[in-house]
Amino acid sequence: MKWAVVLATVLALGAARAPRGGSNLSHLSALLRNDQVGINLCPTCIQFTEEAINELLDIILNAGVVGTCGTLCQALAQKTGSQALGEVCTILCDIAGVEEFVKLIQKADLDPIYFCELINTCPVFDNGDASITDLTVDPASGPQGPRSISFTISSKKGTGTGELILFVETVDGIPVENGFLLMAQNATAFPVPQAYTLKAEPNPDCDPTQQMCEMWVPGDYVLKVEICNGECGSSHPHSQVYDRKEANFTITG
Numbered sequence: 428m429k430w431a432v433v434l435a436t437v438l439a440l441g442a443a444r445a446p447r448g449g450s451n452l453s454h455l456s457a458l459l460r461n462d463q464v465g466i467n468l469c470p471t472c473i474q475f476t477e478e479a480i481n482e483l484l485d486i487i488l489n490a491g492v493v494g495t496c497g498t499l500c501q502a503l504a505q506k507t508g509s510q511a512l513g514e515v516c517t518i519l520c521d522i523a524g525v526e527e528f529v530k531l532i533q534k535a536d537l538d539p540i541y542f543c544e545l546i547n548t549c550p551v552f553d554n555g556d557a558s559i560t561d562l563t564v565d566p567a568s569g570p571q572g573p574r575s576i577s578f579t580i581s582s583k584k585g586t587g588t589g590e591l592i593l594f595v596e597t598v599d600g601i602p603v604e605n606g607f608l609l610m611a612q613n614a615t616a617f618p619v620p621q622a623y624t625l626k627a628e629p630n631p632d633c634d635p636t637q638q639m640c641e642m643w644v645p646g647d648y649v650l651k652v653e654i655c656n657g658e659c660g661s662s663h664p665h666s667q668v669y670d671r672k673e674a675n676f677t678i679t680g
Contacts, residue, residue: 469610473539476542482503483499540658564576569677571643573624587611591654597648625650628643648675
């Protein structure tokens with residue numbers, strides 16, 4: 428869920444949060460305006476944790492006692508085949524110390540944002556707010572094909588580290604979803620409007636023998652947009668839903 432910024436600057440690890448349901452949703456406009464410069468460890472930490480937390484838990488479980496950050500992170504690099512993950516692991520582990528790092532990995536319970544708040548690389552702000560207005564899908568009715576999604580995010584107090592989720596409730600029940608990291612921001616950080624494209628048409632590269640493929644059959648669809656402090660749906664501290672909105676659209680035969 429990265430930002431120096433437009434939604435992306437995670438050293439060598441990648442950009443926006445991993446898609447939760449395919450690549451049908453793409454972001455067209457910068458989610459945030461950010462006047463900060465330099466390296467921000469928060470998005471780096473979250474991207475790293477999304478990619479490495481399961482492997483780290485497995486290493487910790489099998490190793491029992493982990494001696495040093497170097498030992499732990501070299502084991503991660505070997506297990507994943509990624510020297511970049513090993514190097515970021517070393518940076519984050521050195522910040523906390525190996526014993527605390529291991530303890531927090533276990534405490535985070537597969538929640539990357541919560542872990543990075545525990546390790547003090549992402550700021551915590553529990554008094555924030557955000558609202559979604561003017562949500563539209565265009566065209567609202569028509570044949571298969573791209574839909575333009577637009578909405579405005581506004582805030583009076585600013586936001587904590589969290590995420591924005593776009594989810595389409597489809598006719599056949601196959602999930603179409605994507606999540607975007609929302610860095611902690613002041614109240615003036617959101618440009619307007621937000622713009623996304625939904626590819627409401629079958630993906631020619633999707634193999635139904637290997638995965639579920641959304642076919643975008645005729646019928647009524649519901650777009651749901653959710654903005655959260657922390658990970659949406661998390662029960663951990665520093666997590667809440669700021670706002671959620673829905674919009675309907677129809678695919679005709």
